[in-house]
Amino acid sequence: MAPTTGETQITTARGIEVVVRQWAPASPAAAEGDILWFHSMAGLAHTEETLDALGQRFRVHAPLWPGYSELENEGSVEDMLDFALLGWDIADTLGLDHPHVVGHSMGAMVAAEMACLARRDLSRLVLVAPYGLWLDSHPIPDIFAVLPFQLAELLLADPANAAKLLTPGQDMGTDEGLAQFMVQNARRLGTAGKVLFPIPNRRLSKRLYRLSAPTRLVLGEADALITAPYGEAWQAAVPHADLVTLAGAGHLSNLDQPAALAEAVAAFLGA
């Protein structure tokens, strides 16, 4: 049965306004718990099949980071501590008690920080294609030095899936559509740059010893950014984490393989 979906705008204790997209089972009693979902540097697509699927079993709360909503408040976060505390402030404002925390890409980097900062405040943790570690032997390609038309190839196993990121009616071929994209891109990646630029390493590795929540790592087999050696590095740093690799998925596995991603997450959280 399709989940109920909605969108709410909250104000955290620090006074930061946040748009939160939500999914919940049609029958509230059937919910298996709360998921706090932190999206990637690409933001949430208009239609998120992964979250549609998870919403059939869990109450899913997916906040949009500053810069990723229509609220023009990207100046409210400046560094990793701002992001991580905003994540917990969102959980508090939503009244979530020991939610599962799932982060994707940049969102996973923040989710891991949150799990290190307040190790007893979450249930389970899923890190999908997590940024946060840096290996000199495997430098992550620089997403800030590619042109818009090159991004799709870098982020997706099937570049055609990039179309899912466009808002309905947006046409990159027109000046207006391109202008809209440039503004959106500047606000989003400008915000992402605060934790990812120029090297996406904010010394999380020093704090990972504190990560005690049951943890699953999910990597896309075709991810050009967070490659297999990063999976190994994460497992070395978080020995109790298991690792699932998704076939046919690039960095944005929510667009390449939404059903498989939902399954990998649900199987772990529902265990």
Add this chain to the structure above:
Amino acid sequence: MVNFVFFNLMPWPYLPDDFREKHRSVWVDIDSKLFDPVKANTVYHTYMDQLEFAEELGFDGIGVNEHHQNGYGIMPSPNIIAAGLARRTSKAALCVIGNSIALYNPALRVAEEFAMLDVISGGRLVAGFPVGTSMDTNYAYGQIPALTRDKYAEAHELIMRAWAEDEPFAFDGKYQQLRYVNCWPKPIQKPHPPIYVPGGGSIETWDFCLDHDYNYSYLSFQGHKAGKLLMDGYWNRVAERGKDESPGRASFAQIFCVADNDAEAEKLYAEHLLYFFNRCLHVYPGFADAPGYRTIKTIKAGILSQVRKENQSKFTNLTWKDLVEGGFVIAGGPDTVREQTEDMIKNLRLGSIFTLLHMGNMPDDKTRYSTQLFAEKVMPQLKNLWPDYASDTRWWPTPLEDRVVPEQGLDHARRVATKPEGAN
């Protein structure tokens, strides 16, 4: 009073003919094997000699700037060049346009070095404070794009306070915290050297200049025709803000090629201009504009064309005719150049001109020929285009009258030691 500044970008003159085809960018990830330090020994001295020659010819200022990992600027530290010039010149303003103040932590270093330059030169410094290009600031020097302007604002505050305050003070900045700020030495010029803020078209920069009465310097290589629209926007803003319209508020970079006549200009200089436009400006567009570097307001004002796939080869086939007709360069015999320059100064309402007379791989003899013709046959007639503002001294250094002139004292500097008073 119009101030003419001889500017040398210090381009690397040995980029290969197939540079554009074989290399993706002249900036940031330029192939470092193309740099030859042995050849550079001559290149640096040739360029510094040209700057000294310009003073000799009567230019009001000599200009240097800061770029990093850049094939058209081998001058990551303009202060080093300016220090050399300070010892070998004595009349021209030293225009360091400028130091990218957001790059230095603490930015106090800029306050100190600029103060040193001002003191050594006897009060001849023009201090430039660029935000810096995205190539330099974000990609080469790793500053977080969305925080660059905030960091710039803080660096500016620190430098100005460091120059102004008479007592040590604590500076509790977001990016730099200093318990005892005590700038030592301080500049000769009070309250501070004239400040020039180079902008490439950021709207916020206009207001910043007007807030502080700094000179807005539009530095592009697009020339006076393309620059007109932007400078009109600036002067409209000046009027809206109710500020006086002194031409000293504006300066502009323009390429000049002067010869005996128009045909000779093409014959002598075309290949070197084309070297500049077709090789030196071959910048990978992925480095042009890190997301977050420009403000949303500026993006909306529109410079989108450069990222479009079909426009990636826009500058590949420029010809001399394109450059002259497009106003990228003011070229020709002295009369042609003088007329067009006068129009430019009046149309754009300019107090200072950064003349680009050496460009690309132009050899020394041609550079000197063009520069001397400009100094003797163009500049003198254009010096006094703004008689109403002759007494407006806000925008240009007023050096010490009796400053040290070290280049006249070479024998003195190298004299053998004699026993000082008190020695046995």
